[in-house]
Amino acid sequence: MTTPDPTGPVARLLRYANEVHALAGQCGRQDLAEVLAACAGRWKDECTDIVVAGAQKRGKSRLLNTLVGHPDLLPVDADVATNCFLSLRRGPRLAAVVHRSTDSGPLQTPITIESIPDYASMRGDAGKRRDVVSVDITLDNPLLDGLRLLDTPGVDSLTVGHRQVTVAMLQRADALLFALSAQDQPVLRHELEFLAEAAERVQAIVFVLTKVEDSTNWRNLQEENKSRLRTFVTEAIAADPARAATLAPLLEAPWIPVSAKLAEAAEAKRREGREERANTLRARSGMDALERHLRAFAEGRESARGATVVAAALSVLGSLTTSAKDDVAAGSDDDGDVAARLAEVDADLAALAELSARRRAGMVANTFIGREVGGIVGARVAEIRQPYENTIATLKKQAQIDQYMAELPVSVQRSLEAAWSQIVYDVERLARTTLDAFARDLGLDPVELTADRQAMPNLSQVQVKGDMAAEAPESVDIIRDVLPSASIGLSLGGFATALLGPVGFILVAPAIGAAIFMGRRSMEKVQRSQAAIRGALRDQFAVVTREMTLDLERMVATWRVSVEQAADDTLARRRRELETRRAELKSASARSAADRLKARKSGQERIAAIGTLTTRGHELRKELAGAVAALGTEQPVPAGT
Known part of the structure; x- marks a missing residue:
């Protein structure tokens, strides 16, 4: 890597980062110094x-x-x-x-x-x-x-x-x-x-x-x-x-x-030897312009990387300002200065108490997520069950019943497995929306929610392929496209491909898989009559509905605990920081006059240094922004079609 021009923005940036790093160390904030060191540590990465x-x-x-x-x-x-x-x-x-x-x-x-x-x-x-x-x-x-x-x-x-x-x-x-x-x-x-x-x-x-x-x-x-x-x-x-x-x-x-x-x-076209047509298409694609921009970033990486270092340095300086102002107030001859700083801390603590109250109210609201799970499961399973009930009512002859029963157990299994995909998606969406709102209300970052899904055992000789990743299922009308009517077998392959895609396997929790499996076995042995089939079907769907509801309620409860624990930890950490700051302010005001004067002078020097460094940082950032803006300019616009 070439040595930067000692008068150029890169050299000035490196000196600037060293000064901010040193100031953080002098202030006893080694944690902040390490943040800046980690950011600047990539400087030699070519x-x-x-x-x-x-x-x-x-x-x-x-x-x-x-x-x-x-x-x-x-x-x-x-x-x-x-x-x-x-x-x-x-x-x-x-x-x-x-x-x-x-x-x-x-x-x-x-x-x-x-x-x-x-x-x-x-x-x-x-x-x-x-x-x-x-x-x-x-x-x-x-x-x-x-x-x-x-x-x-x-x-x-x-x-x-x-x-x-x-x-x-x-x-x-x-x-x-x-x-x-x-x-x-x-x-x-x-x-x-x-x-x-x-x-x-x-x-x-x-x-x-x-x-x-x-x-x-x-x-x-x-x-x-x-x-x-x-x-x-x-x-x-x-x-x-x-x-x-x-x-x-x-x-x-x-x-x-x-x-x-x-x-x-x-x-x-180039592989076919049609160079002229290939060049025309390439120009229209805009890729040459993008590649020039990428190369410009590589050649001007010091300017681009420098902006990241400046941003980290300015953040560090902002964090150092609070303690410096506290020291100045503690060393003031005017008791009102300390009182004003303490009032700020008390106001922050009061706001934190209000957040804690909102956290408790939000926790109560979060309990309703679990209560809604049963409704989601019940609605989806009913949507699956009704077409079966309708079809059973049309079976008049024993031959029709026998043919229907030959295919019904596997069909029900497949339908319930497919319903599980949509149900988990619905529940995840509900929980994520509610818990994210709860976190945002407390000023917290969202907490990741991941469904604890385990692979379902192979329940038949034919695997139903699909994916249970945390994304919306394809747009499919379950009643129209998934469930069979009089001829069950014809719908199975089509619905599996349309709803669930070509990769992976459906994932169902073990208890649900067992319920579906046992229900299928029971249905295979049921008496061949409309009433018996209808009763077996209701029993099967009732058992699976219960298992799905229990599994998802446990999942939602785990998510709630995770988010609420994160909220508690963050609020507790903020409270400790504020209480420590309040104790230090009260302790500082009780020091000897000489110690208070020394603290005040140190705080004033730090504030002045922070102000100077902050101004320099903004100037450097503006200068680097200009250098970055000049990278990869003059791209042609593709014609499109």
């Missing part, structure tokens, strides 16, 4: 980390596959798995390594390229996904020289941990590519909120509008996205002017429209 983020189905993975020239490398039909990210970097050959975090420590396992979806996709194997932190993929592509591309979970995923993982990845990001699609709805509120959070950590941000090949209206959609972003930023700055320094640059971030589909078509 690989630029570019995080690729966005909502699900925005075209992130296909975009990355196209950039590195491997259309089937990353799974494009499902989101990246919870707690996992995929890393693409240059290496001598195409290879993949899974990194796990286990009780015994980190574990690395080489895997085949073909098995990447099993470990990194929400449609993959649940057992293989367990404890996976990342999948590191190497390939020999010149684009990745000095670059590391990081594919992250969707920021809108129902699994809250997805967004948390992506935000955490921004701590190590030098740049962010944020994907939006020309074929989907405009940028949504939760995406804008993520961008605001990202802008606190990353200064080099580029918007990539994907899938422009099939959209004749992509320019209008891009303008609407810009308008929504402008409105959001304007309102956020009006509410908190201090955010202007981080949010305003979002309005200057470049937009690059691209088409992975056109780029793939260009490569196909």
Whole structure:
């Protein structure tokens, strides 16, 4: 790495970070010094980390596959798995390594390229996904020289941990590519909120509008996205002017429209020897413009990385200000100064008490989640059962009854397994909405909720394939598309594929699986009459309804305890910090005059130093923002179709 110009912004940034680090140490805040050291510790890393983020189905993975020239490398039909990210970097050959975090420590396992979806996709194997932190993929592509591309979970995923993982990845990001699609709805509120959070950590941000090949209206959609972003930023700055320094640059971030589909078509034409047509398609794809931007990030990584260091330093300085002001107040000749600081602490404690009261009220409201589980299960199971009842009523001849009974046990089993998928989704959505609102009301980060699903034993010779990842089932009318009527057998294969997709196996809790299995066995032995069949059917559905309800009530209770415990821990920690601060203020005011004068002088010196460093930090941030904005400029706009 070349030595930076001693008068340039990079050298000044490094000196600045050292000064803030030293000040944190002098103030006895080694914890804050370590935060800054960790951020600046990546300075010698000559690989630029570019995080690729966005909502699900925005075209992130296909975009990355196209950039590195491997259309089937990353799974494009499902989101990246919870707690996992995929890393693409240059290496001598195409290879993949899974990194796990286990009780015994980190574990690395080489895997085949073909098995990447099993470990990194929400449609993959649940057992293989367990404890996976990342999948590191190497390939020999010149684009990745000095670059590391990081594919992250969707920021809108129902699994809250997805967004948390992506935000955490921004701590190590030098740049962010944020994907939006020309074929989907405009940028949504939760995406804008993520961008605001990202802008606190990353200064080099580029918007990539994907899938422009099939959209004749992509320019209008891009303008609407810009308008929504402008409105959001304007309102956020009006509410908190201090955010202007981080949010305003979002309005200057470049937009690059691209088409992975056109780029793939260009490569196909090139393989056919049709160079002119290939070049035309490639130019229209916008990929060359995006690649130039990526290369610019690699070449200008010091400017992009410097913005992250400045943001960390300013955060550290903000945390140091409170204790310095307390020391100045404690050393004042005016007792009112200490009283004013104590009044602030008391006000914060009172606000904390109010939060605790809201926490208790919220806890009561949370209990109703469990009560609603029974209603959700009952409604879904009734939806499944009624068509069977209707069909049984039409069976008049013994031959019809015999034929129907030959297929009924397996059909009921399949229907209940499919219903379980929808029921878990409904319950997870209800719990997540309620508990997230509870956390937000207390000013807490969302707590990840993950259903404790276990693989159901093989209950028949025919496996029903599907996926129980925490995402919405496909849009299927259960009554119309799933349940059989007079001819049960004809519907089985079709519904399994339509509802549940081609990968994995349905997951059902053991107790529910046993109830379904025993119900099927009982039904196979039932007397062949309408009344007996109807009674056996009711018994089967009643038992399974009870087991499903119990299992989900336990699941919801576990989630509630997790979220409420996190709330208690956070509120208790805040209370300890405030009570410690109050005790220190009271103790300081009782010191000798000489000690109080010394503390006051130290506090004033620290406030002055913090003020000077804060001003320098904002100036550096502005200078670096200009350098970042100049990276990768002058991209042509693809023609689209």
